[in-house]
Amino acid sequence: MRKYWSLFILIPFLGILSCMDDTSAYLPQDKEQVNVDEITGIDTTATDTVLPEGELVPGMHLVKLNVMQGGELVERRFKYYMPVTLNPAKPISLIFEFHGSYEFEKPGEVADPIAGLNESNAFCQKALKENCILCYPAGVAEFQADSSGAVNWAGDNYEKSLPFVDAMVKYFTEDNEPRVDPNRIYSTGQSSGAIFSFVLALHRPEVFAAITPRAGQSASTTPFPSRAVPVRVFAGEADEIVNHNAVIDNMTKWAEKIGGYFAADMQMDSTTYEGYADVTIRYWHGGNADYEIYSLAGIGHGINFSECLDDMWDFMKNHALNNASNNLFVTTSIKEIDAQCGEPFEFEVSCTEGAKVEMDAPQSWNPQFDGKKVTLVAPQDFFGNIERDGAITFTVTLDGETATCEIPYHLNAPKAFFEVGDIYYNEKFEPVGVIYWVNNANIKEAMAISLKQAKLIIGKMPADFDTPDMDNGYLNTQAVVAKNTSEGWGLTAANSAIIWASQLDASGEWYLPAINEVIEIYKQKTDINQLLTAVGGTALPNSYLLSSTVVLKNGKKTYYELNARGEIAYESNTYSDSSFAIKKVTKK
Numbered sequence: 001m002r003k004y005w006s007l008f009i010l011i012p013f014l015g016i017l018s019c020m021d022d023t024s025a026y027l028p029q030d031k032e033q034v035n036v037d038e039i040t041g042i043d044t045t046a047t048d049t050v051l052p053e054g055e056l057v058p059g060m061h062l063v064k065l066n067v068m069q070g071g072e073l074v075e076r077r078f079k080y081y082m083p084v085t086l087n088p089a090k091p092i093s094l095i096f097e098f099h100g101s102y103e104f105e106k107p108g109e110v111a112d113p114i115a116g117l118n119e120s121n122a123f124c125q126k127a128l129k130e131n132c133i134l135c136y137p138a139g140v141a142e143f144q145a146d147s148s149g150a151v152n153w154a155g156d157n158y159e160k161s162l163p164f165v166d167a168m169v170k171y172f173t174e175d176n177e178p179r180v181d182p183n184r185i186y187s188t189g190q191s192s193g194a195i196f197s198f199v200l201a202l203h204r205p206e207v208f209a210a211i212t213p214r215a216g217q218s219a220s221t222t223p224f225p226s227r228a229v230p231v232r233v234f235a236g237e238a239d240e241i242v243n244h245n246a247v248i249d250n251m252t253k254w255a256e257k258i259g260g261y262f263a264a265d266m267q268m269d270s271t272t273y274e275g276y277a278d279v280t281i282r283y284w285h286g287g288n289a290d291y292e293i294y295s296l297a298g299i300g301h302g303i304n305f306s307e308c309l310d311d312m313w314d315f316m317k318n319h320a321l322n323n324a325s326n327n328l329f330v331t332t333s334i335k336e337i338d339a340q341c342g343e344p345f346e347f348e349v350s351c352t353e354g355a356k357v358e359m360d361a362p363q364s365w366n367p368q369f370d371g372k373k374v375t376l377v378a379p380q381d382f383f384g385n386i387e388r389d390g391a392i393t394f395t396v397t398l399d400g401e402t403a404t405c406e407i408p409y410h411l412n413a414p415k416a417f418f419e420v421g422d423i424y425y426n427e428k429f430e431p432v433g434v435i436y437w438v439n440n441a442n443i444k445e446a447m448a449i450s451l452k453q454a455k456l457i458i459g460k461m462p463a464d465f466d467t468p469d470m471d472n473g474y475l476n477t478q479a480v481v482a483k484n485t486s487e488g489w490g491l492t493a494a495n496s497a498i499i500w501a502s503q504l505d506a507s508g509e510w511y512l513p514a515i516n517e518v519i520e521i522y523k524q525k526t527d528i529n530q531l532l533t534a535v536g537g538t539a540l541p542n543s544y545l546l547s548s549t550v551v552l553k554n555g556k557k558t559y560y561e562l563n564a565r566g567e568i569a570y571e572s573n574t575y576s577d578s579s580f581a582i583k584k585v586t587k588k
Helices: 122-129 162-175 192-203 244-257 305-317 473-487 497-502 515-523 525-534
Strands: 059-069 072-082 093-098 102-104 132-137 140-143 149-152 185-190 210-214 231-236 267-273 277-284 291-296 330-332 337-339 344-351 356-360 373-377 389-398 401-411 423-425 431-438 445-450 454-456 545-553 556-562 568-571 577-579 582-586
Touching: 059 162, 072 122, 072 162, 093 162, 093 192, 093 305, 122 132, 122 305, 132 162, 149 192, 162 192, 185 192, 185 305, 192 210, 192 231, 210 305, 231 244, 231 305, 244 277, 244 291, 291 305, 330 389, 330 401, 344 356, 344 389, 431 525, 454 497, 473 497, 473 545, 497 545, 497 577, 515 525, 515 545, 515 556, 545 577
Parallel strands: 093 132, 093 185, 185 210, 210 231, 231 291, 337 401
Antiparallel strands: 059 072, 072 132, 102 149, 140 149, 267 277, 277 291, 330 344, 344 373, 356 389, 389 401, 423 431, 431 445, 445 582, 454 577, 545 556, 556 568
């Protein structure tokens, strides 16, 4: 008879753990999809064998553990593979491979996700060359109301199997010889198993030295871990189950919330898996932990395990628990300052916890620093005794060690004229428009078009009131603003395109263009759209464009608009069409 070793782990199942707020759809997978090693051989554990008590032996073996789980003692299963080449005199790594989701239609069809494992798979072949033991746990059958379901790790917000993990770790680190190095325990997995790897990084950061999940993600960063676990995640750019952009967004969240980085600290590189995929690498290094995203071009949810294996192993072996990232670092949320005279700046500083941080900044920029946030104001007088170019330096000190980072700054000379394409700033130095026309006879005069647009009606006005100017929308706009104030029409920036335009900044000089002004802008639509989108603005749509021209004809109002073909449309009512604002600007 096979002898199964039982462990009784009594762990309070506390309800303080986080909810996975990942909105991606993780569909159950067929066995073939999850079996990333493409194993088709015979199960070497199909018949009972006797395992020596307290001893790990070479080969692939099945182990059953009794685990207290959710207040109930349940039997959990895993297989481990120990290569014959293992050298107990050297540190032994332990790597958990958590499978993906196996769906079933009824209880009698529940799959065994570890039944087909044998020593011929790629991971075992890798283990023969490295000093490591592999552990293949079996997940839990999660049932739906109709008795269908899937075998995976999703139960109780991916926390049901945490006591099982604790029991397996004890099995390899305390109960059997040779014992694995507690500094070299790692997790990897596919899809549902990838999510569970992230959960382990949050809930068991003192156990897992690093994780290398595939085709999975986590948006949650709670509970905040006592240690930042290094992550190298592999994501298919064509994955229809786990959105690739969500992987980037969520890893950025981990970098910011746990790693101590800013989004701007992300760097990029590339490599190629010959004959399989080009790989874009995004990474954050130097903070609380290394975070990396390997994006596989053209690859979907079924990432080929063998193609990633070398990079998975390299990351794990280079991140032992006892030599985890303890880097002294300092970083900032912006990386350079390109300033206009009088422009204010505000940014954040992040550094190693407990470190002393100091700032060396130009005094003519009026620097203020509270240890986490910096505010600066660029000098108003470019020609005064000021610093125009240089670098702001941050220095951190801890335990006799120092680290620095710099933000280069540059003060632009004030321009005495306008050029098409110049960004137009409001009084708070927020970009609000772009210069689309310059008066060739006087290049200190120009017109700006707003970066933002609105979908609003002109607003309800008395039946006998109109704004008939065809050429000057400023006059139309000011007429409505004045009457709205004096007669209390109740028009606001939320219900009137004219009021919205007039309130784009404190100057009150923006306005909804008259119909002929809309026509002139439409003629330059392609060029203007390039200017707008180049600075993050909204391009003019291929739809109706509202003007401020409203004419009374035979006692009825006619609203002038421009249709998608650039033709004037005479409407009998005002619609929520696209609106933009323009403004005449001058240089002193």
